[in-house]
Amino acid sequence: DAKTTQPPSMDCAEGRAANLPCNHSTISGNEYVYWYRQIHSQGPQYIIHGLKNNETNEMASLIITEDRKSSTLILPHATLRDTAVYYCIVFIYNQGGKLIFGQGTELSVKP
Amino acid sequence: DADVTQTPRNRITKTGKRIMLECSQTKGHDRMYWYRQDPGLGLRLIYYSFDVKDINKGEISDGYSVSRQAQAKFSLSLESAIPNQTALYFCATSRQGYTEAFFGQGTRLTVV
Numbered sequence: 001d002a003k004t005t006q007p008p009s010m011d012c013a014e015g016r017a018a019n020l021p022c023n024h025s026t027i028s029g030n031e032y033v034y035w036y037r038q039i040h041s042q043g044p045q046y047i048i049h050g051l052k053n054n055e056t057n058e059m060a061s062l063i064i065t066e067d068r069k070s071s072t073l074i075l076p077h078a079t080l081r082d083t084a085v086y087y088c089i090v091f092i093y094n095q096g097g098k099l100i101f102g103q104g105t106e107l108s109v110k111p
Numbered sequence: 112d113a114d115v116t117q118t119p120r121n122r123i124t125k126t127g128k129r130i131m132l133e134c135s136q137t138k139g140h141d142r143m144y145w146y147r148q149d150p151g152l153g154l155r156l157i158y159y160s161f162d163v164k165d166i167n168k169g170e171i172s173d174g175y176s177v178s179r180q181a182q183a184k185f186s187l188s189l190e191s192a193i194p195n196q197t198a199l200y201f202c203a204t205s206r207q208g209y210t211e212a213f214f215g216q217g218t219r220l221t222v223v
Contacts, residue, residue: 034211041148041217042216043203043214044201044212044214045214049211085153098169099203100170101146
């Protein structure tokens with residue numbers, strides 16, 4: 001199984017970009033990188049996903065290195081409401097598409 | 112109305128009791144999942160179902176059972192609840208393929 005490694009916590013100033021790193025050095029060619037976040041004890045919320053190319057949507061950008069061994073989630077202008085736990089997940093499609101969560105990064109956005 | 116609805120939202124039960132947590136979805140998705148989350152930890156997969164006739168064990172299925180009554184309904188049962196099953200439980204749904212999963216708001220279960 002491809003595993004992910006994330007820093008347990010990070011701080012970011014409000015209005016600045018938040019860059020959340022994720023290592024997935026054992027990722028295989030058909031595995032996607034997904035990002036979810038969980039605010040307080042709410043259900044996790046999908047943010048973005050990608051395979052090889054960088055991706056951007058209304059919430060964030062995802063930068064995947066060329067060798068696909070790591071990625072960075074970028075929240076371009078963090079707000080206090082972005083304070084949450086962010087999970088980087090490798091989608092294990094050949095095991096039937098189960099989302100397996102790690103420990104995540106607790107992002108604190110400070111005024 | 113929420114796309115993925117979990118009932119009850121909060122429940123306190125006694126050790127040894129049987130309890131059922133219910134999940135229903137209006138997304139029309141074929142895949143459904145049950146996760147548990149302990150304080151300060153990530154989510155762990157209990158069971159998952161890819162269609163009505165398909166049930167699979169996840170990472171931590173011991174002490175739990177599930178029933179997929181219909182495409183839209185997936186129930187989790189604790190046959191004989193024990194205190195270390197006190198946790199926050201989430202139901203999720205997704206479509207087949209590389210798509211996002213949608214989570215319910217969670218059920219906070221306390222076993223005393």
